Amino acid sequence: MAVTLKDVARxxxxxxxxxxxxxxxxxxxxxxxxxxxxxxxxxxxYRPNLGARNLRRGRTGFLALMVPELNIPYFGExxxxxxxxxxxxxxxxxxxQTQGTRDRxxxxxxxxxxxxxxxxxxxxxALEAADxxxxxxxxxxxxxxxHAVDVPIDRVAIDNVLAARTAVRHLAGLGRRRIAAIGLNAxxxxxxxRMAGYRAALAERGLSYEDELVAPAEKYHRADGAAAMRALLxxxxxxxxxxxxxxxxxxxxxxxxxECGLRIPEDVAIAGFDNNEESxxxxxxxTTIAPDKTALAEAAIDLVCRRIAGEASAPGQYIQTPFAxxxxxxxxx
Amino acid sequence: MAVTLKDVARxxxxxxxxxxxxxxxxxxxxxxxxxxxxxxxxxxxYRPNLGARNLRRGRTGFLALMVPELNIPYFGExxxxxxxxxxxxxxxxxxxQTQGTRDRxxxxxxxxxxxxxxxxxxxxxALEAADxxxxxxxxxxxxxxxHAVDVPIDRVAIDNVLAARTAVRHLAGLGRRRIAAIGLNAxxxxxxxRMAGYRAALAERGLSYEDELVAPAEKYHRADGAAAMRALLxxxxxxxxxxxxxxxxxxxxxxxxxECGLRIPEDVAIAGFDNNEESxxxxxxxTTIAPDKTALAEAAIDLVCRRIAGEASAPGQYIQTPFAxxxxxxxxx
DNA sequence: GTGAAAGCGCTAACAC
DNA sequence: GTGTTAGCGCTTTCAC
Numbered sequence: 043m044a045v046t047l048k049d050v051a052r053x054x055x056x057x058x059x060x061x062x063x064x065x066x067x068x069x070x071x072x073x074x075x076x077x078x079x080x081x082x083x084x085x086x087x088y089r090p091n092l093g094a095r096n097l098r099r100g101r102t103g104f105l106a107l108m109v110p111e112l113n114i115p116y117f118g119e120x121x122x123x124x125x126x127x128x129x130x131x132x133x134x135x136x137x138x139q140t141q142g143t144r145d146r147x148x149x150x151x152x153x154x155x156x157x158x159x160x161x162x163x164x165x166x167x168a169l170e171a172a173d174x175x176x177x178x179x180x181x182x183x184x185x186x187x188x189h190a191v192d193v194p195i196d197r198v199a200i201d202n203v204l205a206a207r208t209a210v211r212h213l214a215g216l217g218r219r220r221i222a223a224i225g226l227n228a229x230x231x232x233x234x235x236r237m238a239g240y241r242a243a244l245a246e247r248g249l250s251y252e253d254e255l256v257a258p259a260e261k262y263h264r265a266d267g268a269a270a271m272r273a274l275l276x277x278x279x280x281x282x283x284x285x286x287x288x289x290x291x292x293x294x295x296x297x298x299x300x301e302c303g304l305r306i307p308e309d310v311a312i313a314g315f316d317n318n319e320e321s322x323x324x325x326x327x328x329t330t331i332a333p334d335k336t337a338l339a340e341a342a343i344d345l346v347c348r349r350i351a352g353e354a355s356a357p358g359q360y361i362q363t364p365f366a367x368x369x370x371x372x373x374x375x
Numbered sequence: 376m377a378v379t380l381k382d383v384a385r386x387x388x389x390x391x392x393x394x395x396x397x398x399x400x401x402x403x404x405x406x407x408x409x410x411x412x413x414x415x416x417x418x419x420x421y422r423p424n425l426g427a428r429n430l431r432r433g434r435t436g437f438l439a440l441m442v443p444e445l446n447i448p449y450f451g452e453x454x455x456x457x458x459x460x461x462x463x464x465x466x467x468x469x470x471x472q473t474q475g476t477r478d479r480x481x482x483x484x485x486x487x488x489x490x491x492x493x494x495x496x497x498x499x500x501a502l503e504a505a506d507x508x509x510x511x512x513x514x515x516x517x518x519x520x521x522h523a524v525d526v527p528i529d530r531v532a533i534d535n536v537l538a539a540r541t542a543v544r545h546l547a548g549l550g551r552r553r554i555a556a557i558g559l560n561a562x563x564x565x566x567x568x569r570m571a572g573y574r575a576a577l578a579e580r581g582l583s584y585e586d587e588l589v590a591p592a593e594k595y596h597r598a599d600g601a602a603a604m605r606a607l608l609x610x611x612x613x614x615x616x617x618x619x620x621x622x623x624x625x626x627x628x629x630x631x632x633x634e635c636g637l638r639i640p641e642d643v644a645i646a647g648f649d650n651n652e653e654s655x656x657x658x659x660x661x662t663t664i665a666p667d668k669t670a671l672a673e674a675a676i677d678l679v680c681r682r683i684a685g686e687a688s689a690p691g692q693y694i695q696t697p698f699a700x701x702x703x704x705x706x707x708x
Numbered sequence: 709g710t711g712a713a714a715g716c717g718c719t720a721a722c723a724c
Numbered sequence: 725g726t727g728t729t730a731g732c733g734c735t736t737t738c739a740c
Contacts, residue, residue: 044489046733057711062735070709091490093435094733097426097716104469111455113652118451122444125472134491136437136467139458156377157424157717158467264656297656319446323597323630325658379717390727395719403725427717430732490733 110142182349189231194358206239218283225287267294326371443475515682522564527691539572551616558620600627659704
């Protein structure tokens, strides 16, 4: 069926060792033999069997990327960048979806291992420290994003508290006094940090924290944002600004406010988080926190590759990547 | 390092064969031995080395999914569904991005092979028949989407001509007479079929086809839609309706029209294609063609699995999955 | 420089 | 029912 090293060797009249040397770019091969091997390689259309090679080398040649859902724009964008970064370094990437549930995340983590992949980038949403027994059979793991678990594992993320604080500070700077938040969710690491930033900014601007202005959200989808916004607008005194924990929630909030006939940002200013491409094209365009996703992807791939190569030093490195506030129409930019 | 079958066998005091039998769920194993093996399995935390298993079985255990870009919502959504469908059947999926260029598509196709994956789902954008020499080293290939290449390869897609025709028919049914199209692109298979549907609907309704009403688009991103719309609105007699070849283009068109102060749908009605989740939340919400993506993903996975198992019969099957027209605010629903 | 041969972890004949 | 063994395609000592 498929052409093997042995076939090529027979055709070229040399041993498999010589063919292997040529295939792997080993320098010292007699020119005459090299020529014959290359010719045989070409005529047979030989392609190395990666499975066999990796079995022998004790590696798999694959990296895994674990994300909640690919149909969430943030993860679609991030996965695309991770794939590009990995491809540049010659790695193929296996993607696993967890739907952001702890069970699926734990199972996925457990299923990863040296036999399947050589390293993994994981973006947990609900995982807890206890779920990292032996970190996935010993393969290098790099955590992506804000869900900080108290384990000595590499992590790359933006400063979420500061980012959330920056967004809310911006809202307060507009003169808004009743600034709401959408996205409270005890099960998500994301929520804690963005809440902390929200509270810090309120305090800093002398605004009081009010429970009724904090709306929970289950999945961080657009529909959740719309529902939360409707609840907020039904308050005796509705908010004059809303900070949403991601762009999807903000888009939903935008939609709900529009449906209620509110003017944005005059009646209510809205800010999001993630800078999905969608945010620059919705009406009104959305003010948001823009993490440098390319830097995130590159840093994570770089880190996991260094760990695999055994180069990295400290065990639980934390790399912070930059972000920026993008002011757009929804806050009157 | 990692626990092997042999380790388990030694611990349980049986042969590797027996352990293998237990691991693979072979029925006839003496209860006593089964118990001992299971105990050894548990204490060692054994996990089969997939690479070795697949090398032996002559397969890899992986499927590949080739798409243009994961950060395009349609592909993000589709990839998510494909992953889910594949996972249900126990397959891991490798994702490859091509950016929709013929070179990258050809290279990716060539890199796929029996040594890397057992089958592949490919969503080409620019590939031509000549690029399918030996269909990727003989592994089963299933084409996703409308880009019809004249090769005997399985394909699953919706009836694009009819879908486009349905959308334009709807626009004409609103009484619109100058219906434009955005998305003309000679290099994309998508374009041909949607153009055909557009022309058919115009003819059917007695509307004349006018070149100036057909705007080209390069990448089908939001910015392309906005640019095309601006050009259309600059016409001496601008269109009163626009059919965009995907939702991203439509969102861009929506944005451009809004920026020009136009009322939608009163001044200009807009329809898209794909039913991205975004379309139900933008302002105004977008009328669009909604392909049944779940059916598409399931059918494709099902087909490729049957081919791998050697079950399928005819060589170049074409499976058509359903679609529906979703009427929303942008056409006055 | 190159060949022969061992062996990565697993499955599948084939014996017992 | 279970053990022994060969071998999937490759890399890699180790001789020559």
